Amino acid sequence: MKKYYVNKNAQRNGDHEVHHENCMYLPLPANRNYLGEFSSCVAAVAEAKRYYTQSNGCKTCSPTCHTS
Secondary structure, three states: OEEEEEEOOOOOOOOEEEEEOOOOOOOOHHHEEEEEEEOOHHHHHHHHOOOOOOEEEOOOOOHHHOOO
8 A cells, every 4th residue: 555645736737747756756845635545546546536637646646547
């Protein structure tokens, strides 16, 4: 299980990226919301979509959930 976070700031395309706790691109604490502990990025992205409908996995730490 990993701790996941969603970036409060959208990317240029409008996506709010989901990162796990050890990602090199994890936003600063002021720029992220804690989503919880999940066994995969799929569940973490689903949780992020409750806050930001346009959420996506980070290309680096959650490539299986990165769609755009």
